[in-house]
Amino acid sequence: MAYYDSAPSVPLLWNFSQVLGQQLPNEPLQNDDIITTIAFDKLGDHLAVGDRGGRVVIFGRDDRKKNVSSNRRDLEQRDFASQHPEFRYKTEFQSHEPEFDYLKNVEIEEKINKVRWWMTHDSLQFILSTNDKTIKLWKVKEHKVKQVIEMAPPLCSENMLLAESSFVPGLETKSAANGYRLEWIEKMPQNFLPPQDVDSEIGGMEDPFRAKRQKVYAYAHSFNINSISNNSDYETFVSADDLRINLWNLEVSDQCFNIIDMKPSNMEDLTEVITSAEFHPLHCNLLAYSSSQGLIRLSDLRHSAICDHASRIFQHGESYGSKSFFTEITSSISDIKFLNDGQHLISRNYMNMKLWDMRKESSPVAIFKIHEHLRPKLPELYNNDCIFDKFECCFSGDGLHFATGSYSNILRIFSPGSGREEGIKLEIRGNFNREINTEEINQRLT
Template sequence: DRISTVEFDKSGDYVAVGDRGGRIVIFETKDGKNTADQHYSRNQLEQLDYVSLNHPEYRYKTEFQSHEPEFDYLKSLEIEEKINKLKWCTSLSGSLFILSTNDKTIKLWKVKDRKVKKAREIDSPHQLLSSENTLLSERSFMNEQGIPSFANGNHVESGANSIFPSQEPRSKIANYEDTAYARCRRVYAHAHDFNINSLSNNSDGETFISADDLRINLWNLEVSNQSFNIIDMKPSNMEELTEVITSAEFHPIHCNLLAYSSSRGFIRLVDMRQSALCDYSARIFQDEECHGSRSFLTEIVASITDIKFPVDGRHILSRDYMNLKLWDMHMDSSPVATFKIHEHLRPKLCDLYNNDSIFDKFECCLSGDGLHFATGSYSNLLRIFFHGGGSDEGATIEASKDPNWLAASFLSLISS
């Protein structure tokens, strides 16, 4: 199945991948005992202006089925299992927590490592233990109570009796292996009439928001049957609808602040302390130069598809169809930097509208130090920019199956 979303945790040690089939696959960094930078996290290395010569390598950890296809009988609507968004939560007692959502339902998953005892039966204790030919069966169990274990959701059964009918006495060798299993802790459902497009965790570690086209709801992680509607843009008459919500994000430091973007090219910053319903107490960020002379096509490409906060919370990074923009929290009249992505497509907007390419959505992300920005483009191209580098051109890297080539290109960008 095709990948629909990717999310790194804050440390960079884990990455979760969601696909259109409703699965979540989790990878973790390989053991770095022989590397020189083993005592530093990736964020610390970036703060120290240190560049690792080896690109990070991830290995498979576990996978599980997060969502299944559903059918809404009241609305006669099929709900597909595609994972729209993933968000890592605060890790507790060695366990990983991750939020996942499809169009309607949000789930909280707990991923935990557990020692699994595996017993191997051999024909005779006098044979060499290292010989693979002596392996007759493999049976797994998690504890002394005889509860069967599951490896990524599949029950492991022994087929020794059907393959080797011999009744000779066998010896057992037991060893312990680390395995990860996922368990659904909470299901947050029946709160959105439209498709969910955003999830964001609060810095308080207790709440999160979910956003669809017209509403933003506030949830408590421990309460799945109740949410608070804090933003509602649905008009009394749907014919008067002029814009929809495209993305929403909590401030990384101040738990009372959140920002959301709209299809009209606005970014609204709201303070939840001012009002229970935050629709009318927002501070609006808009590019006055772009909103001077507008046409039907320029309004479409001005729609903001994604916003992100850096770790310091001082700026907001936004992406529309044409540009990547960096906003200062203290200046809402214009962005402090504009990085052109699709300026060469401006003469072809009519053709892009006819084939619906003008409605394509692109996301953006920031590095741990908040100085490097990345976003996607067509033809497997990745655009990377450096704030304060003296040039807005950035670098263009083509996605390659060879990670060494990609890492070398990124290192050359940093050095230049």
């Protein structure tokens, strides 16, 4: 599917891939290479990708550097023409390894559940990553390297000794002041060295990006971690599992504070679980979390140390109206996101995506129907477990467009006030007007 922008001659192509890189036609899909989570930083200049093998891959936006121009006419034209984003590979690191919990006799997968950008500053980035039990803070730093592209003619051994004694000391002072590090070839052949050989040897330099583990936050969750969220104070963050939400200080890794505990004294009385948690983007004291009952609770950390009682509860009429066995399952919220303005948030359950106003908790501002055509097929979806699939949601930087996924590689994009209730349906491959049926879902799962 091609999506066109203001420049009709240059189409924007949408491609779907479960793994990074190109896969050969006959190459089997490796389970460790499957992508499990992605996250952009606040400016959209960096992208972090986690996979089932415990790796985190980082990409940086590269098209802005290519389009830099001081010409006023070029700058004005670029203001009106949308540029296609281009991201290049920066680095990757092994975030988590498989572990074994000997007390509970269970294996802990290395699969990355969530990644969150803590902050970015020029060539320095901080990233939080987590698997089912352990959260880690990583520092990724770019080391600027000045590379010699050509060196001709090569110096003899006597000239190299003279250069080392007269040129290097002054150069070290200059390089230290500018923050650069000069790489030299240790051994030079006596005979003439062709330029392509020099280029090939210099091209094998070390990766200028380095990832270093800063902190490890572990042994605080009895159940699998489903979400982590950074606070706007840049000092704390939360981690949530099915029944508890813990508050961490970035500098303290050996202890945390339990702020929400939904575990009943008798597990047979359990009626709901926590599905997602998110800090408010502007107010560091506000925390929202969703549940399997279709509720979104907003808690104020200033009211009490234990936030058992929510300040506000966002609940749609369909959540507490006439219920059936299937509607109780489909009303479970799988993801929530605060918009950048701090006045709205979006939520996603199996059937719909909803836009909420923080000042009105009785009903959402807009409801975007995703799987309404599957409502008659709910019994069949329950039999093949498709009804328990979880979908996430996201929004554009300006907060005017919302997107979420569906089956058969379909992406749904909505814009409130556009007059299109069905939104834009984009199928990454094939005919995007084709409807999805239950038989196709069964075939894909079996």
